Amino acid sequence: MNSFFRVTLCLLVILGVVGQPGATFAAGNTTNYGFWRDVAKQGTVEAWRLMGSKPAEVIVLTNAGYAVVQGSSTEGCIDGLSQATGATIGKANLLEAHSSRENPLWFLVFDKDTGNSVYCEVNSQAVPANLGNGKPVGLIATDRLFSKISAANIDAKTILANPTAWNDQVKAKVFNGKEFALVTLANVAAAGAPYDFVKAALYHDHLCxxxxxxxxxxxxxxxxxxxxxxxxxxxxxxxxxxxxxxxxxxxxxxxxxxxxxxxxxxxxxxxxxxxxxxxxxxxxxxxxxxxxxxxxxxxxxxxxxxxxxxxxxxxxxxxxxxxxxxxxxxxxxxxxxxxxxxxxxxxxxxxxxxxxxxxxxxxxxxxxxxxxxx
CATH class of the missing domain: 3.30.1330.130 (60s Ribosomal Protein L30; Chain: A;)
Incomplete structure (x- = not known):
C-alpha cells in the first residue's frame, strides 16, 4: 500500500471515520435508528391490544422515511414495523406513502381478513430534541408518545354498506384527515392490485x-x-x-x-x-x-x-x-x-x-x- 494512503487510513481509523478491518461502518445516528424502530414496535403493541390479537395477514402503511421529526429522519420505524408485524416491502404489504417531511409521522396496521385497523400518529413534542442524549423510548408513556391512536373498520364493503356511519368517522377525523387516503390505499392493496399501480398510488399519497x-x-x-x-x-x-x-x-x-x-x-x-x-x-x-x-x-x-x-x-x-x-x-x-x-x-x-x-x-x-x- 502507498505510504501516503497507509498514513491517511490510520488517521481515519483513529478519528473513527473508518472502522477497523472486520468492523461494521454505520451511516447516520444509530441511536436514532433504535429509537424509531422501538417507536414502531411500541405502537404496534398498542394496535394488537386494540384489535384483540395479532392478525394473521396485515397491510402496514406508513410515511416513515419521509417524515422528519425533531430534525431526525425516521426510516428506522420501517424496520420496527416489519419486525413487529411480519410485513415486508418484498411481500408488498409494507407500504411507504409519500409525504412532506414536515408531516407528522404515522402508521396504520390493517387486518386483511376483518378490515379492522389501528392508526398511530407520533407526538413530535414528546420526541427528545437530541435523540443521542435523550430518554430511551421505553421511558415515554404510550399516551404521550402518540398524539393519536384510533381504531376503525375500514373494509371497503363494510364502509360502502353503511356510508353514513363511515362519514361520521370522516367528519370526526378518526385518522387525522387521512381517512380517504388510508381507506383507498389499504383496500386496493388488499384486493391484489398490481404492485406498480400501488406504488403509483403511494407516490400520489392516496388513490383516486x-x-x-x-x-x-x-x-x-x-x-x-x-x-x-x-x-x-x-x-x-x-x-x-x-x-x-x-x-x-x-x-x-x-x-x-x-x-x-x-x-x-x-x-x-x-x-x-x-x-x-x-x-x-x-x-x-x-x-x-x-x-x-x-x-x-x-x-x-x-x-x-x-x-x-x-x-x-x-x-x-x-x-x-x-x-x-x-x-x-x-x-x-x-x-x-x-x-x-x-x-x-x-x-x-x-x-x-x-x-x-x-x-x-x-x-x-x-x-x-x-x-x-x-
Whole structure:
C-alpha cells in the first residue's frame, strides 16, 4: 500500500471515520435508528391490544422515511414495523406513502381478513430534541408518545354498506384527515392490485380515479406506442393536468427533472376552444429515439363518462369520497383493457429537426400546432 494512503487510513481509523478491518461502518445516528424502530414496535403493541390479537395477514402503511421529526429522519420505524408485524416491502404489504417531511409521522396496521385497523400518529413534542442524549423510548408513556391512536373498520364493503356511519368517522377525523387516503390505499392493496399501480398510488399519497386513469393510459401506451429499444423514451406534454401525472411519472419515469414531461395547465377557456374530438383530452405522448433523432406520438383522450356509464356510479349522489372509492375498485377490473376508456384523438410524427421539447417551447401553442383548437 502507498505510504501516503497507509498514513491517511490510520488517521481515519483513529478519528473513527473508518472502522477497523472486520468492523461494521454505520451511516447516520444509530441511536436514532433504535429509537424509531422501538417507536414502531411500541405502537404496534398498542394496535394488537386494540384489535384483540395479532392478525394473521396485515397491510402496514406508513410515511416513515419521509417524515422528519425533531430534525431526525425516521426510516428506522420501517424496520420496527416489519419486525413487529411480519410485513415486508418484498411481500408488498409494507407500504411507504409519500409525504412532506414536515408531516407528522404515522402508521396504520390493517387486518386483511376483518378490515379492522389501528392508526398511530407520533407526538413530535414528546420526541427528545437530541435523540443521542435523550430518554430511551421505553421511558415515554404510550399516551404521550402518540398524539393519536384510533381504531376503525375500514373494509371497503363494510364502509360502502353503511356510508353514513363511515362519514361520521370522516367528519370526526378518526385518522387525522387521512381517512380517504388510508381507506383507498389499504383496500386496493388488499384486493391484489398490481404492485406498480400501488406504488403509483403511494407516490400520489392516496388513490383516486385520476391515478387510475394514469395507470390505464400507461397500459394503453404499452399496446399502441410501445418503446422498442433502449434508445427510445417517452416525452409527455401534460395538458390538461390532473392526478394522472403522478402515476405516469412513477410508472414511466417521465419526470420533468429528467426532461420526460412538460406541464401545461389548461383552464376552462382553453378547454372551450378545443375541437369536439378533443373534449376528453388527456395529454400528448411522444415516443422519441435519441439515436436516430426521430419521434412519433399520440394525442389521447380519457372518457370518465364512459366509466360512469359502465359502472353505474353517479357522482352526484352520496358523499364526496363514496363515488371515488367505488370507482377505484371498479377500475381494478379494467387494467388490461385500457382501450375501453382511452382513445386516440390523433397520430402524428415529428418533422426532421424537431425534438419533443420544441412542442412545449415558450411561444409554441402545441394545441394549435396539432390542430386541436377550433
Amino acid at each position: 380515479p385520476g391515478v387510475n386513469s394514469g395507470y390505464l393510459i400507461a397500459n394503453y401506451l404499452d399496446k399502441q406506442l410501445p418503446l422498442r429499444s433502449a434508445d427510445e423514451k417517452y416525452y409527455i406534454i401534460s395538458t390538461p393536468v390532473w392526478c394522472k401525472e403522478d402515476a405516469l411519472q412513477t410508472l414511466l419515469n417521465t419526470t420533468p427533472g429528467k426532461s420526460g414531461m412538460a406541464i401545461l395547465p389548461l383552464d376552462n377557456n382553453g378547454k372551450e376552444r378545443l375541437i369536439p374530438e378533443a373534449q376528453n383530452l388527456a395529454g400528448i405522448y411522444i415516443r422519441w429515439n435519441s439515436k436516430t433523432q426521430t419521434g412519433d406520438g399520440l394525442v389521447l383522450s380519457f372518457d370518465f363518462s364512459q366509466a360512469n356509464a359502465i359502472s353505474g356510479i353517479d357522482n352526484s349522489k352520496g358523499f364526496p369520497w363514496e363515488s371515488k372509492l367505488k370507482m377505484d375498485l371498479f377500475l381494478l377490473d379494467y387494467y388490461d383493457k385500457p382501450e375501453v376508456f382511452v382513445n386516440i384523438i390523433k397520430n402524428f410524427a415529428l418533422a426532421p429537426g424537431e425534438k419533443p421539447e420544441s412542442y412545449a417551447a415558450l411561444g409554441t401553442n402545441v394545441l394549435e400546432k396539432l390542430g386541436l383548437i377550433k
